[in-house]
Amino acid sequence: MSEALFFQEMTEEQKYEQFMKRINAGEKIEADDWMPEDYRMTLIKLISMHGISEIMGALPEKEWVPKAPSLKRKLGIMAKVQDEMGHGQLLLRVAEDLMKPLGKTREDIMQDLFSGKLKFHNVFHMEAPTWGDAGLIGWLVDGAAIITQTNMLNASYGPYARALKRICAEEVFHAQHGEAIIMALAEGTEEQKVMVQEAVNRWWEALLMFFGPGDASTTGTSKQDTTIKYRIRTKTNEDLRQDFFTKYIPRVLSLGLKLPDETMHFDQDQELWVYRQPDWNKFKDIIKNNGPKSQERLGLRRKAYETNKWVHEALNTAN
Amino acid sequence: MGNEGFYQEFEVFSQRTDTSPLQYQFSLLAPNRELALVMAQENFMRREPVADIWIVKRSDIRKLAPEEKQSLQRLDNKDYRTTKGYGYLKKKWRHYEQEMLDEKEILSWGGMKKGD
The missing domain is CATH 3.10.20 (Ubiquitin-like (UB roll))
Known part of the structure; x- marks a missing residue:
C-alpha cells in the first residue's frame, strides 16, 4: 500500500522499477498508467503504423470489389475491406490515447501519413493486378499478419492486446476467404493455375520482407529488442518468418504451386528454413513510399480526405 | 478550421x-x-x-485514477459475506437428515410451476 500512496514522491527510477515489475508479473498497463517514455513512443510508432496499414491495406483489395468474379465473391471481399477499415479505427483509437499527453490527435496521424513521416506496411505498396493477387493477399498476407499479431495477443499494453483479440478473430475469416479464392483457382483451368503461380511469384519477396529484417545490421534500426524487453511481443522477426514458413510452405506446395526460391529447404540439423534473403535495400526504399503503388494509394487517401472535408465542416457548424 | x-x-x-x-x-x-x-x-x-x-x-465517465485502483484490493477476511463462511451448515443439516439449500439449489427454482 505505502508504495502506491507515495507514487507521486517516487523517483523516475523507482517508477521504472515498479513498471517493469508489473509487466514481468503479467499485469496490463492501461492508457493513464505511468509508463517509460520509450515504451510510449515505441507503442505509438508500432500501433499507428499498424492502424494506418490496415487502412492502406484496404486499398489494393478494394480495387477488386467491382471486378470480383461473382456476387458471392463480391460480398466476401466487401466484408473484408470493411473489416480492415474497422481494424484501422480500433488501432488508431489505441494510438490516439497514447498520443494524447503529447497533444496529438488523429489529424496528426493523417498528416504524418501524407508527409511520409508515418510509414505503412511494405506489402500494401505493391500491385494487385489479378484476381489471384486478391486471393493471395487474403491467404498469405493475412496469414503473415496473423502470425505477427497473435505474437502480441498477450502484449503488456492492455488496450492493444484487447484490440488484437478482436482483430485476430476476424483475420481468421480473412484467411479462409483468401484460401477459398486460391483453392478455386488452383483447382481450375490451366490459365487459372498460372494466375495463382504468378501471384505467388509476385508476392514472395514482399512476404519475406513483411516480418522485417532479422536484425538492425540489415536496415540500420530495429525496434524488436525494445518490444521484447517491454513484453509487447515475445518472438523475433526471424522467429516469426520461420513460423510462417513452417505453417504455409507445406500448404503452398500441396496445391501444386512452386516456391520462387530454388535454394529454399528445411535444414533438419538447425531446424530452420534456409532461404534466399530479399533485397533489404529495396525494402527500405518501398517503405519510404517509393514502392510501385505508394504514391497512387497515398493520393487516393489524400483525395478521400480532402473531398470529404466538407462533411467535417458541415457537422462542425451543426455542433 | x-x-x-x-x-x-x-x-x-x-x-x-x-x-x-x-x-x-x-x-x-x-x-x-x-x-x-x-x-x-x-x-x-x-x-x-x-x-x-x-x-x-x-x-x-468518472473512473478510478491508477493510484485509486490500489484501494480496490480486498482484505482476506470477508467470509461472513459469502456462503463460504457458512459451509459448516451442510454438516449440521445432515445431522438433522436434511439437505442444505445451497446456491445451486436456490437458483434452480426460477419460478417454475408444478408440472412444468
Missing part, C-alpha cells in the same frame, strides 16, 4: 441478448452522439448478434 474538438471520444457498450449483461466493447471517435451510435454498430456489431447498444461520452 482546426479539427481540434471536432471529434469526441465515446465508449461503446452493448448487450448480446435481452438477458445478457451490458458489455464494454471499445472506444471510437465521432462528431456527435448520433454518428457515434451508427459507427458503434458498424465498428463492433458486424457479425455478433446484438440486442442493444449504448454509447457514453468519455468525458462523462
Whole structure:
C-alpha cells in the first residue's frame, strides 16, 4: 500500500522499477498508467503504423470489389475491406490515447501519413493486378499478419492486446476467404493455375520482407529488442518468418504451386528454413513510399480526405 | 478550421441478448452522439448478434485514477459475506437428515410451476 500512496514522491527510477515489475508479473498497463517514455513512443510508432496499414491495406483489395468474379465473391471481399477499415479505427483509437499527453490527435496521424513521416506496411505498396493477387493477399498476407499479431495477443499494453483479440478473430475469416479464392483457382483451368503461380511469384519477396529484417545490421534500426524487453511481443522477426514458413510452405506446395526460391529447404540439423534473403535495400526504399503503388494509394487517401472535408465542416457548424 | 474538438471520444457498450449483461466493447471517435451510435454498430456489431447498444461520452465517465485502483484490493477476511463462511451448515443439516439449500439449489427454482 505505502508504495502506491507515495507514487507521486517516487523517483523516475523507482517508477521504472515498479513498471517493469508489473509487466514481468503479467499485469496490463492501461492508457493513464505511468509508463517509460520509450515504451510510449515505441507503442505509438508500432500501433499507428499498424492502424494506418490496415487502412492502406484496404486499398489494393478494394480495387477488386467491382471486378470480383461473382456476387458471392463480391460480398466476401466487401466484408473484408470493411473489416480492415474497422481494424484501422480500433488501432488508431489505441494510438490516439497514447498520443494524447503529447497533444496529438488523429489529424496528426493523417498528416504524418501524407508527409511520409508515418510509414505503412511494405506489402500494401505493391500491385494487385489479378484476381489471384486478391486471393493471395487474403491467404498469405493475412496469414503473415496473423502470425505477427497473435505474437502480441498477450502484449503488456492492455488496450492493444484487447484490440488484437478482436482483430485476430476476424483475420481468421480473412484467411479462409483468401484460401477459398486460391483453392478455386488452383483447382481450375490451366490459365487459372498460372494466375495463382504468378501471384505467388509476385508476392514472395514482399512476404519475406513483411516480418522485417532479422536484425538492425540489415536496415540500420530495429525496434524488436525494445518490444521484447517491454513484453509487447515475445518472438523475433526471424522467429516469426520461420513460423510462417513452417505453417504455409507445406500448404503452398500441396496445391501444386512452386516456391520462387530454388535454394529454399528445411535444414533438419538447425531446424530452420534456409532461404534466399530479399533485397533489404529495396525494402527500405518501398517503405519510404517509393514502392510501385505508394504514391497512387497515398493520393487516393489524400483525395478521400480532402473531398470529404466538407462533411467535417458541415457537422462542425451543426455542433 | 482546426479539427481540434471536432471529434469526441465515446465508449461503446452493448448487450448480446435481452438477458445478457451490458458489455464494454471499445472506444471510437465521432462528431456527435448520433454518428457515434451508427459507427458503434458498424465498428463492433458486424457479425455478433446484438440486442442493444449504448454509447457514453468519455468525458462523462468518472473512473478510478491508477493510484485509486490500489484501494480496490480486498482484505482476506470477508467470509461472513459469502456462503463460504457458512459451509459448516451442510454438516449440521445432515445431522438433522436434511439437505442444505445451497446456491445451486436456490437458483434452480426460477419460478417454475408444478408440472412444468
